[in-house]
Amino acid sequence: MHPPSSVVAAPRHWVLPFAASLSEPCQHALPHLNAEGTLPHLRRLLGALQVSQRLLGDEYALSMPHERVLAAEMGWPGAVADSNPADADGLLPWAAWWAAQDGVSLDPAQCWGLLSPGHWLMGRDHLTLLDPATLGLSEDESRTLLEAVRPLFEEDGWTLQWGAAQRWYAAHPSLQDLPTASLDRVIGRNPDLWLTDHPQARMVRRLQSEVQMLLYQHPLNEAREAAGLATVNSFWLSGCGQPPANTALPAPVQWVNDLRAPLLADDMPLWLEAWQHVDATVLKDICTALDAREAVKLTLCGERHAVTLTLAAAPSLGARLGRALRQLTGRPDTARVTDLLETL
Known part of the structure; x- marks a missing residue:
């Protein structure tokens, strides 16, 4: 008899989306994370x-970097780090993943999409898609609206x-094979800019x-509206595709969404408070x-790229001496907390 082979446990993996963005408010806020004593x-x-x-990736990709990272953990095709992002851009079947979280069984023979009821805010020059999570939509309201629009869809x-x-x-x-922009990509932006010109998207626009x-x-x-609440005046379609074989994140993977x-x-x-909370807990x-x-x-994921950190090799003798010297002389390391975040 051969002795049982040892199994090496997969490393615990924390995925932290929205660690930074290119938006002007975020760029102004990032230096606050470098303050002494912040994020120890x-x-x-x-x-x-x-x-x-x-x-x-880039900030114009339909799929968010964290979506690609998590999809790769679940073994979805086209999401791995060494693949061409364009191969699966906007084609990751997140509708099936969310359905699994909601306890909804989807017919695996059909292609499904996630419909997010929301409010498109009419501005002077353009539309802005509000975060559906901020609408405070109740289950009864949501079901009523779904039944109202159902005939429009079913007749097609x-x-x-x-x-x-x-x-x-x-x-x-x-x-x-209909590429769609992630809801996270479109929130706070003009949805018109993210409606693809794919021929199959014409029915969606109609x-x-x-x-x-x-x-x-x-x-x-x-x-x-009489109660001072935002109305539900449209929907966003995303995460289209046939349900994949696996819709469960591996046990070692933890999706940390506090910054979203x-x-x-x-x-x-x-956001800065959320960073402090994540630092003190996760x-x-x-x-x-x-x-x-x-x-x-x-x-760590931004709106363009994702960077994975693992345990570094043992530092060289010179690096250890240099660090000890800086500690003795009171000279801090020159690296800032945001040096990495700014690259995301």
Whole structure:
């Protein structure tokens, strides 16, 4: 008999989206993270870990960097770091992942998309898509609105399923290989700029117009407007594709989404507070895992790129002497917390 082979446990992997952005408010806020005593655990991790992988993209890609990282962890085709981002851009089936979180069973033979009911704010020069999570839409309101728009979709052969107040699911043959922009990519921006010119998107654009007209004077929206609440006047379609074989993140992977809402809202004081909270909780846990000699990975994601950090090799004698000298003389390391964040 042969002895059982040893199994090496996968390293614990923390994925942190919205660590930085190119927006002007964020660029003005980033230097605050360099203040002395700020983010001590992130400082320690940046000193102890080294970049082991870079996932490159740009701010105009349809898929967000963290979506590609998480999709790669689940083994979805086209999402791995060494692939061409354009191969799967906007084609990652996140509708199926969200349906699994909502406990909704989708027909695996059909192509599904995530319909996010939302408010398109009419400005003087352009539209802005508000974050659906800020609408405070109740389950009853959401179900009422879904039933109101259902005939528009079903007469064109669509299948609709309710999942949650902010999430509806739609199936149609036209969603096969239809690239769409992530909801996280479009929030706070002009949705018109993110509507692709793909031939299969024409029906979606028509339905968006029809839904806007239908909901304009809907009694539910009139009641919301009278109460000072934003109306639901359209939807965003994203995450299209057939349900993949795996819609569960591996057990060692932790998706940390604390920075999302404040960054998408350009609420920089709240975003800086969220960073402090993440440092005091999540990043502290990673430091504890390091102290216990556990294998760890930390992936920081911006709106263009993602960078994965793992345990660095033992520093050379010269590096150790240099660090000891800086500590004795009181001279700090020249690296700033934001040196890495600014590259995302």
